[in-house]
Ligand code: ATP
C-alpha cells in the first residue's frame with residue numbers, strides 16, 4: 110500500500126549549515142536533510158526519512174539473501190563471554206570490544222560479529238549431513254568501539270550489519286555457498302545503485318578467492334585500492350603484483366667501484382652521481398624472526414612493510430637497530446650491496462629482474478658500485494612484490510597505468526574453513542555414519558554504511574540524490590504556497606498514492622517557495638513535481654532531481670509519466 114507523507118506532519122528540520130564536526134559529504138547532508146541525528150560519538154538515531162532509506166536497503170538485502178536460500182534469524186547483540194573466550198577473540202579484539210557485566214558480576218559483550226554464536230546454534234540444531242548445507246543470516250545491530258568513529262554512519266560504534274554464515278560438509282559446498290553470496294552481493298549493490306569493485310582481500314599466501322571485499326569508490330573512503338582505467342582489474346593496494354621482464358646485460362661491463370663519500374642515502378647518492386634514483390638499488394635491512402635479511406628495491410620505490418610482513422607470515426618482520434650491526438663487518442650501514450652479501454638472505458622486488466643493472470652499495474664505507482647485474486653479480490633468493498604501489502604502475506592484466514583511488518568497504522565475503530568448527534567441535538553425522546567436521550563461510554554487508562556510501566556517490570552540490578530503489582519516496586510534490594496550489598498538490602498526491610507511488614508532499618504553510626525548492630533538492634527524492642504558476646490551469650512542472658530536466662504536464666500526464674518510469 111503506497112502512502113502519501115505530508116511534510117506538514119513529518120518530523121523534519123532541515124539545516125542550512127553543515128554541522129560543525131562534519132568532514133564528509135554524507136555526514137553533512139544526512140544531518141542537514143534530517144535523516145539522522147547524532148546521539149553520541151559514533152552512535153546515531155535514524156529519523157523518519159532516514160529510517161525509510163535504511164529499510165529500503167534492508168529490503169533489497171533481504172530479498173537477495175532469501176533468493177539464494179538464506180534463512181533469516183535474529184540472534185542477540187548482548188552475548189555471554191564464554192564462546193568468545195573459547196575462540197580467543199575476547200582478548201584479540203582488544204579495545205574494539207564493548208565489555209560489560211550483569212548484576213551478578215558475570216561478563217558479557219556487545220556482539221561485534223557472530224561467528225561463535227552461529228556455530229553454536231548450528232551445533233544445537235543440526236546433527237546429520239542431511240541437515241546441511243544451510244545459509245543463515247540476520248540483519249542486526251553490531252557494536253565496535255572504533256578508535257575513530259567518524260564520517261557519520263559510515264563508521265559507527267553501533268551500526269547495522271547483514272551477516273550471514275554458510276555451513277557445509279565439503280570444501281566444494283563451501284565454494285558453492287561463497288559463489289552464491291558473491292553473485293547475491295553483485296545483485297544487491299547493482300539494485301541499490303552502488304558503484305562497486307570486487308577486490309581480493311589478501312595477497313598471495315591465502316589464495317585469491319578465499320576472501321574478497323566489495324569496495325564503493327568514494328573520496329571519503331578509508332581504503333585505498335588500485336583500479337585499471339582500461340580493463341576490469343581492481344585490487345587492494347597490498348595485493349598488486351608486478352610482471353617482471355628480464356633485462357639484457359650483454360652490453361654491460363664488469364662491476365666498477367665508485368668513490369662516493371658521504372652518500373648513505375639514495376638522495377645523496379643520486380645527487381652526487383647525477384643519476385636518477387631509479388638507476389640505483391636500495392637495500393633495506395630487516396630482521397625476520399631475528400635473522401637479518403636484505404630487501405632490494407629500485408631506489409625510487411618504498412618498501413611496503415605490511416606487504417612484506419604478509420608474504421613472510423607467520424614470521425615476524427622488524428626493522429634493524431644499531432645494535433644489530435655489532436659484530437657484523439659484512440654489513441656496512443648505508444653502503445650495503447647484494448654482491449658479496451654471502452651470509453644474508455636476499456629478497457628482491459620483481460623489478461630487480463635477472464639481467465637488470467644497478468648502482469648500489471659496494472659494502473665499503475663511502476663506496477658504491479656500478480654495473481651490478483642481477484643474476485650475474487648477485488643472486489636473488491626470493492622474488493616478492495614488496496614495493497608500495499604507485500599511480501601509473503602497470504596493470505598486471507593489460508599493462509595500462511593504474512589509478513590509485515579511495516573507497517568505502519561495503520561488503521566482505523570470506524571462506525573461513527574449519528576454524529570455528531574446530532573450536533566448538535561442530536560435527537555432523539556423515540553419509541558413512543562417521544562424524545564429519547563442518548566447514549564455514551562468513552559474509553557481511555554494512556547496511557547502515559551502504560546508506561552513507563550511496564549518499565557519498567550520488568550527492569551533488571545541492572544535496573542528496575537517491576536512486577529510486579532506496580529513495581524515501583518516489584516523488585516529492587511541492588505546493589508553491591497559495592491555497593489553490595496546495596489543493597492541487599494534495600489532489601495529485603492522493604492520485605499518485607492510489608496509483609501505487611510513494612509520495613512526499615510539501616504542504617507546509619508559511620514556508621516560502623524558495624525554501625521548499627531548496628529543501629526538495631537537499632532531501633533528494635528522484636522526481637520533484639511542483640504545483641506552481643500554472644496551477645489554475647491544472648498544469649504542474651515535473652523536474653528530474655539528477656539531471657535538472659523540467660517539463661510541464663497536466664495532472665493525468667504527470668501520473669502517467671511517473672507510474673511508467675522505471676529508473
Ligand atoms: P573496516 O575495515 O571498515 O573496519 P571491517 O573489515 O572491520 O571493516 P567486517 O568485520 O568485515 O569489516 O564487517 C563487515 C562489514 O560491516 C564491512 O564490510 C563494513 O561494510 C561494515 N562495517 C564494519 N565496521 C563498521 C562500522 N564501524 N560502521 C559501519 N559499518 C561497518
Ligand code: MG
Pocket residue numbers: none
Ligand atoms: Mg573494522
